């Protein structure tokens with residue numbers, strides 16, 4: 058039975074690792090994003106590694122005009138459809154502070170854009186009665202912090218959306234996995250001070266596939282971030298508001 | 303592009319650099335970087351010395367540009383991004399019956415790095431060097447322009463083995479070899495002394511030939527070792543075992559001379575007197591050391607050096623003499639290789655020449671430095687050369703003698719990188735770009 062993965066934000070390092078892993082087991086991939094030249098190259102790579110079908114598709118979270126064709130493409134697919142959202146952007150908080158209009162874009166990239174697309178995709182998946190949605194949030198969404206609270210807020214919103222979507226899709230036999238990565242070694246974190254315990258993107262991809270197989274609801278990757286965030290969440294607000302972590 | 307300030311090192315860990323690294327994740331990012339702030343490329347830093355270092359400067363880490371771009375099965379031509387490792391290519395296409403024509407002793411080398419050093423493999427005597435099978439490459443010059451470079455052009459000869467000095471190689475097309483299956487038969491034979499070893503090497507007709515040499519053996523056993531001859535076949539072998547990692551720097555005694563002597567004796571005795579033929583997965587034959595990640599940490603914090611030279615066939619006695627010096631020094635590790643090379647080379651600064659090549663690892667100690675300098679002098683006097691991929695210690699004045707095409711190379715490099723933007727530590731140390 059054919060399984061197809063629609064990867065949104067497919068050029069992200071984590072998505073690239075996931076695309077390879079599923080291509081190697083013979084699944085199909087639709088690689089959706091903005092950099093079409095790169096996505097075409099990724100599609101060739103996926104085919105050479107064993108993907109049954111690999112295609113590039115245009116998707117811009119800030120341009121809902123790109124959503125319709127993608128949904129139409131999904132409807133035309135045979136077999137099981139899985140969707141994984143890797144889209145996100147993290148401008149420096151200081152940049153946002155001096156140009157508040159950046160709030161909108163940050164929230165669109167990490168939350169409302171993908172949420173709107175998933176809302177359009179949900180009926181397609183419901184009709185098939187199977188398939189998994191993977192949504193990549195972030196530990197940054199677990200508590201608003203001085204350093205990146207707009208990004209964190211967008212990720213928190215997305216996590217709440219995913220929780221509701223899970224509640225909905227479970228009724229038709231579909232599943233939703235919320236993924237909260239800690240620090241991952243990608244373009245987003247390269248050269249930023251203060252990174253520790255940085256995980257390779259392949260680790261995230263492997264954890265995602267395991268979570269999909271085991272029908273996990275919410276995972277932290279690597280796993281120990283669950284405990285780090287447990288501690289961070291449990292600091293009382295009167296103290297937390299004075300910290301700069 | 304964000305730059306990361308990092309301390310980094312080559313495989314030998316004896317030389318280190320602090321500098322800024324960029325790591326583009328896609329071709330467009332690399333193009334933009336080369337337009338705005340060009341820098342030399344580095345791969346997996348499997349070069350032992352300073353070929354992959356730029357102290358106080360910048361370098362572009364190519365390892366995330368690692369896609370397979372196209373494969374023409376009719377002609378056996380594979381196009382890849384330059385940051386992909388050769389091991390990844392073998393793992394992906396080996397089971398489908400294709401491997402690169404030339405594979406060095408580690409699968410962790412990238413295609414860009416393999417071109418930058420025009421690497422050789424266990425089939426050099428038949429098939430020549432890596433770049434002889436590069437059918438075209440895309441080079442981004444320090445002025446930001448990309449161009450296709452074809453073999454038999456001056457720019458190709460300056461780029462093959464050109465240590466990254468002509469620009470950043472973004473992608474390349476490689477000629478692949480059709481194999482019957484991804485399994486190897488390997489015949490191992492003991493050579494009890496140097497003369498026997500040399501005779502076995504001279505007579506070997508196998509597709510792949512390499513010799514392990516016991517650099518602790520002295521006297522009548524000097525130069526003893528094991529010859530390995532490999533052929534690819536179809537068949538079934540047990541699947542790869544997961545690799546292991548050396549988790550920390552080993553203490554100084556881990557590779558002390560009594561330990562190495564004992565290890566080598568056992569390693570030699572492992573092969574029965576009459577020899578044997580065994581069946582192995584491809585990786586185990588081509589990349590025997592890759593199963594243990596970070597094995598370079600076994601040498602402890604101070605790291606190690608690899609000495610590798612090639613001398614003409616007629617200078618074989620020099621190799622015997624070198625082996626004697628290494629054996630009495632007590633500095634050798636179990637890793638030492640003797641091979642016969644053919645004439646194949648693709649660039650002005652390519653290492654291979656027809657002759658014998660000796661490579662051995664030595665713990666980085668003050669007396670190892672002296673020993674290696676002595677071996678380098680012997681190499682030069684014998685009309686041979688040392689290998690830039692391994693070197694950390696040679697002095698600049700010996701290079702013109704070892705690399706007679708140096709001037710042609712300089713002229714071509716000066717055209718494409720007039721401001722010296724792409725210089726690395728090795729290039730500066732050996733005054734490669736200009737007379738010392």
Ligand SMILES: Cc1cc2nc3c(=O)[nH]c(=O)nc-3n(C[C@H](O)[C@H](O)[C@H](O)COP(=O)(O)OP(=O)(O)OC[C@H]3O[C@@H](n4cnc5c(N)ncnc54)[C@H](O)[C@@H]3O)c2cc1C
Pocket residue numbers: 313342343344345346347348349350353354364384385405406407408410411412413414415416417418419420421422423424464465466467469470471472591691692726
């Ligand atoms: C265990 C082991 C076994 C080995 N066995 C062999 C062997 O059998 N035969 C052999 O020939 N070598 C051998 N080597 C050496 C190794 O193959 C070379 O050093 C090779 O160049 C390493 O590739 P890399 O990707 O690590 O490149 P690096 O070491 O990072 O770089 C090597 C050079 O290539 C340049 N370069 C890298 N990428 C690019 C690019 N994209 N564009 C332009 N320039 C670039 C760099 O500037 C540098 O000058 C061995 C090394 C090890 C560790």
Ligand SMILES: NC(=O)c1ccc[n+]([C@@H]2O[C@H](COP(=O)([O-])OP(=O)(O)OC[C@H]3O[C@@H](n4cnc5c(N)ncnc54)[C@H](OP(=O)(O)O)[C@@H]3O)[C@@H](O)[C@H]2O)c1
Pocket residue numbers: 065066067068069070071072090091092116117118119142143144145146147166167193194195196237238239240241242243244245246
């Ligand atoms: N790296 C970390 O430490 C870390 C930690 C926790 C969570 N995350 C999250 O993990 C996900 C993957 O990130 P990454 O680290 O792999 O970084 P990345 O490589 O920068 O990936 C971000 C991805 O989002 C895409 N994107 C951004 N804005 C978009 C838009 N408007 N429309 C369509 N696509 C858009 C980018 O596409 P383009 O190629 O077109 O730019 C890119 O593919 C992100 O959601 C990130 O927030 C990362």
